[in-house]
Structures are given as C-alpha cells and as structure tokens.
Amino acid sequence: xxxxxxxxxxxxxxxxxxxxxxxxxxxxxxxxxxxxxxxxxxxxxxxxxxxxxxxxxxxxxxxxxxxxxxxxxxxxxxxxxxxxxxxxxxxxxxxxxxxxxxxxxxxxxxxxxxxxxxxxxxxxxxxxxxxxxxxxxxxxxxxxxx
Numbered sequence: 001x002x003x004x005x006x007x008x009x010x011x012x013x014x015x016x017x018x019x020x021x022x023x024x025x026x027x028x029x030x031x032x033x034x035x036x037x038x039x040x041x042x043x044x045x046x047x048x049x050x051x052x053x054x055x056x057x058x059x060x061x062x063x064x065x066x067x068x069x070x071x072x073x074x075x076x077x078x079x080x081x082x083x084x085x086x087x088x089x090x091x092x093x094x095x096x097x098x099x100x101x102x103x104x105x106x107x108x109x110x111x112x113x114x115x116x117x118x119x120x121x122x123x124x125x126x127x128x129x130x131x132x133x134x135x136x137x138x139x140x141x142x143x144x145x146x
Contacts, residue, residue, distance in 0.1 A: 002084065003098045005040050009033045010080055017076030025066060026079050031106050031114040032062040034099045042099035054122045061117035 002010070013033045017023060034042050036059065046055055087097045087105065106114045 001096050002088065003041070003096070005037065006034075006097060006099050006102065009037055009040070009099070010084055014077040014080045017080075023075040023079065025113060026076050027083070027106050027109065028062055028066060028113040029076075030080065030083075031103065031112070032059065032066065034102060035059050035062070037099070040099040042103040045100055046103075050122050057121040058114070058117040061121065062113050065113050 009030070013026075013030050016033075017026065017029055022029070034040050035046075035055070037043065043055075087101060090105070091097045091101055103114070106112050107118060109115060
C-alpha cells in the first residue's frame with residue numbers, strides 16, 4: 001500500500017514530466033516533489049533532523065540542477081509506474097510505502113542529485129538511515145549504506 005500523499009506526488013510528478021516532455025533524472029524530480037510537499041512524512045522527519053537552511057539548500061540544489069534539462073519526450077509516467085511497483089514489492093513485508101521510504105531509496109542511489117545534495121549540505125545517507133526512527137526502519141536493517 002502506498003500512502004495517499006505519496007500516490008498524489010507520484011501522479012503529479014508523472015503528469016508534470018509528461019506534460020513538459022521531460023524524462024531526465026526522474027527520481028530527482030520525484031524527490032524534489034516530495035521535499036516541496038510540506039505535509040509529507042519525509043519532510044516532517046527531515047525537519048526534526050536538519051535545519052531549515054539545510055533543507056532549503058537541498059531543495060535549491062535539486063531545482064537548479066533540474067531546470068531546463070530534459071530527456072526523451074516520453075517515459076516518465078512509465079518509469080514512475082514501474083518504480084512504484086518496485087517500492088511496493090521492496091516493502092511488501094511491511095505492507096506500506098511512505099515518502100520516507102522513497103527518500104531513503106533515492107539516497108541509496110549514489111547517482112542521484114539528492115544523494116549529491118545530502119553529501120554537500122547535510123549528512124551522509126548512512127547517518128540519515130541510522131538516525132531514522134520511523135515505523136519502517138526494520139526494512140533497512142540489512143541494507144549496507146555508504
């Protein structure tokens with residue numbers, strides 16, 4: 001099961017990217033959408049861990065690196081649909097996927113701008129994982145991060 005907020009973020013991100021014809025760094029567009037959604041669990045959790053200026057620096061890093069860059073004319077909706085299925089399978093044991101799970105998954109991908117931004121402005125993904133105290137943390141107990 002995907003949280004309602006995450007469902008809406010997936011749908012809006014897919015719509016925005018398809019409308020713009022952008023399929024460049026789709027995970028980072030999704031991360032930006034999550035971080036700009038002040039009601040998401042990921043943002044609430046980050047606000048407890050890092051300063052507002054650090055959060056804004058991460059958001060600005062994503063925005064500035066995603067502006068005016070585009071990829072193929074199609075593919076974002078399909079990628080996000082497949083990514084949603086992947087996350088559901090990854091968290092099948094828990095039975096729920098939240099925005100925190102997506103942020104952690106994107107941080108685990110060292111090729112993402114989100115990972116780069118965290119290393120530049122905040123903390124390493126290992127420190128983020130280790131400081132995470134939310135209901136899904138046991139899912140990541142076997143994940144060897146950074």
